[in-house]
Each structure stands twice: as structure tokens, then as C-alpha cells.
Amino acid sequence: MGARTFSTSQPITIRRAVARDAKRLTRLVRGSGAYEGKYAAAVAGYRVGPDYIEAHRAFVAVGTDEHGGRVLGFYSLVLAPPELDLLFVADEAQGRGIGRLLVAHMQSEARAAGLDRVKVVSHVPAEDFYHRVGAVRTGTVLANPPAVPWDRPEFEFRISSE
Numbered sequence: 373m374g375a376r377t378f379s380t381s382q383p384i385t386i387r388r389a390v391a392r393d394a395k396r397l398t399r400l401v402r403g404s405g406a407y408e409g410k411y412a413a414a415v416a417g418y419r420v421g422p423d424y425i426e427a428h429r430a431f432v433a434v435g436t437d438e439h440g441g442r443v444l445g446f447y448s449l450v451l452a453p454p455e456l457d458l459l460f461v462a463d464e465a466q467g468r469g470i471g472r473l474l475v476a477h478m479q480s481e482a483r484a485a486g487l488d489r490v491k492v493v494s495h496v497p498a499e500d501f502y503h504r505v506g507a508v509r510t511g512t513v514l515a516n517p518p519a520v521p522w523d524r525p526e527f528e529f530r531i532s533s534e
Contacts, residue, residue: 384470386477389430389446391422396443397432397460405463406497414495414520420458424448428457429481433470445470447478451485456492456529475505475529482531492527502527 389397397420401407407415424430429449435442445461456478461471482490493513494502503509507527515521 383436384444384468384473385434385436386431386473387434389425389432389448391425393430393432393443393446394420394422394425397425397430397446400443400446400460400462401458403463404460406495410522411495411497429485430458431474431477431481433461433465433474435465444468445474447474449478449481449485449490451487454482454487454490456490459492459498471501472505479529479531482529483534488531488533490529490531492529494525494527496522496524499525 398418401418401420402415404415420430429451431447431449432443433445435444443462444465446458447456447460448458449455450457459471459474459478461474478490491510492502492507502525507529509525510528511526513524513526515523
């Protein structure tokens, strides 16, 4: 799917991520307020590289107004096995519906790829968000210290065949 503009209070375009987005996406992940405090270690050395962007269906939400093309959020869909691997919205852009737009776009991409389900292993603070956008809780992924020393909720998006 190509770039699409969605209605929010500000114009947002969702387009395929490209290699030159890698540093911005890495900064977005590492700077996420959801990963402060006890969660900081999980993203401290995290890197979204050009190789990752090339290997997966990664898409960015870009502000087309006063933000001048700034990346406001992104997601990455892995097809086999089907999983929403990453979904981040810049802290200052949260509450504007960008996460919901990214999820809707991901579902459209999954549908186009012939998927009927997409798994998500959620970050604990994002659990309510996934409930609100229609994901169904399917279980818990147990802690895996030292990389991830806390249990995480597992969700599934059921993709309709619209």
C-alpha cells in the first residue's frame, strides 16, 4: 500500500519507512516516555537499522503541517509468523489518534497479505491502548531476564476479510 492521508486534527500521512528513517525511528524508541524508570534498560541500546526496515513492513506516520514532515510514530509488521513487532508514537504526538491510525493501517496491510491474525507482545504500559483498539488478550509472555525482567501481556488482532 502507498502513502495515505488520514483525518485527525492535523494532517497525517502514513508511508513506507525507508533506510534514511532509521536514526529517527531509533531516537523515537529510545526516547519513549513509556520506557522510563524500570523499563529504560529494555530500549537503552535498541537500534532500528536500515536492515530491519528493509526486512519488515515498517511504516511511519508523518505530520504534513507545522511538523514539516516529522516522523510522529511508526509500526513494523512481521509476516511470518504474523506479529506487530514495534509500534511507537512520539510522546508529544500521543492523544491525537496516531496510534489508532497506525493500527488501522497495520490491519489493512495484514489483510492485503492474506493474514487473519496478528500477534502483539505488549509493553505493560501499552496494555490499555491495545484493548481500546480492538486487540484481544490471549495470554502472558513470562519474563526473560536479563533482557526483559517482567511479564508482558500478549494480544491478538483478528483481521476481518472486509
